[in-house]
């Protein structure tokens with residue numbers, strides 16, 4: 264256990280000026296342009312400029328046309344929805360659910376995973392015995408509950424989810440049989456996009472999303488797209504064309520990939536790939552942690568070592584939703600058939616399948632999810648190869664059916680995309696609240712937001728939304744301090760405080776790598 268002292272990070276306040284300070288927001292996903300932008304506007308900071316690298320807003324919330332209809336390439340579920348009004352323990356309502364359900368009335372369907380035991384296919388075809396699979400599921404659920412309890416007793420020590428499974432004497436070598444592996448995959452990788460040997464127990468058990476908002480998950484299946492939530496928030500503070508609904512506000516600039524951020528105690532200068540320079544008092548960076556770990560954006564001066572150390576330790580996971588279109592349906596449908604598993608001897612090989620008959624009857628579309636190494640492998644090969652692999656799996660699963668060739672396939676490539684470098688962050692072993700606070704902490708006039716900076720909900724749309732607000736608040740506090748210090752009494756300096764790690768051991772801490780005051 265390494266102790267780390269608390270740190271104070273210098274922020275530079277800008278004294279009161281007409282119209283407030285100018286802020287550049289980099290990225291027009293849920294957290295940046297949308298949530299942070301709205302919050303800053305609300306606080307009277309309206310001199311904003313939003314620079315987005317792509318030709319659209321929404322980032323990882325993205326619909327695309329596939330086989331004549333719109334499907335979601337990125338976020339699809341509102342996760343953490345309490346559908347049981349009698350459940351008094353859960354007091355919070357997921358803010359995204361309020362928008363999706365109440366304000367926008369998007370079509371959603373409650374995902375029901377309770378029939379997996381009767382929908383688990385053997386590697387060489389046919390269904391596994393239902394009671395056998397159910398026993399495996401019960402056992403895995405028991406281990407999860409044990410993990411929740413163990414996590415609350417761990418205090419300053421963290422272990423991986425896999426170590427916890429071993430503690431419970433649940434297959435000391437990890438699950439190795441096909442059914443054990445696919446259930447383990449469904450319970451872990453399908454949520455976190457990384458295997459249990461990587462994921463931190465303390466930060467994921469119990470998972471705040473489900474503990475605070477409820478266990479249900481709702482699949483957004485609406486031709487307007489999940490991205491309607493992003494437009495809904497944007498329309499609150501950016502000018503839109505009343506007839507078309509398109510954003511026409513000059514403060515939003517698309518196709519503006521930022522390549523350099525120069526920051527001093529006086530201000531920031533942002534350079535885009537098309538050679539333009541934009542000056543401001545502050546910059547809010549909302550790009551993914553995957554992009555921050557790459558060298559797409561160069562900072563001048565370099566970000567300090569404490570910042571890079573914290574950011575490089577976090578994980579950008581990869582989650583790939585592969586859509587396949589068929590000329591006709593050959594899979595079972597009706598109640599309790601939506602989700603089905605393929606129990607391969609190769610863990611994570613085309614494991615979790617979903618038919619879209621409930622949401623889009625007659626669409627004849629299947630969705631299969633792969634993650635992590637499989638995602639990276641599939642991103643690097645031709646779609647035809649992926650289609651051939653998926654077809655082989657389907658023909659094995661349904662040996663007595665005449666399985667027709669898929670007519671279309673969609674393979675999103677989030678990992679290869681230089682503006683994303685993965686799908687969402689996963690909390691790895693070795694990172695605790697201290698490193699996390701440092702990931703979110705500003706560096707001088709550079710502020711950070713994004714799902715990866717959400718205090719409790721990293722990886723999710725609601726995490727991005729709440730993080731945008733929280734990071735905007737840090738900046739707003741700093742600006743307010745500037746207004747209080749009209750005479751420059753404190754030299755225009757304001758401090759951001761990160762509480763120490765293992766404070767009881769603070770004296771042992773090295774003050775070389777982590778000096779008390781960081782800039």
Ligand SMILES: Cc1cc2nc3c(=O)[nH]c(=O)nc-3n(C[C@H](O)[C@H](O)[C@H](O)COP(=O)(O)OP(=O)(O)OC[C@H]3O[C@@H](n4cnc5c(N)ncnc54)[C@H](O)[C@@H]3O)c2cc1C
Pocket residue numbers: 289290291292293294295314315316317320321322323324336337338339340341342519520521522549550551554559560582583584677681682683685686687712713714715722723724725726727
């Ligand atoms: C496949 C997939 C499935 C998911 N499933 C779910 C789900 O079911 N439920 C859920 O809650 N969440 C899900 N998520 C996660 C969710 O989509 C994200 O957590 C959230 O949308 C992230 O928002 P953000 O604003 O933090 O980042 P982003 O959406 O990544 O926004 C950052 C923006 O910055 C832009 N950018 C990057 N580099 C630059 C640059 N150099 N200059 C200018 N702009 C730049 C990007 O183009 C992007 O628009 C999923 C994500 C993926 C990819």
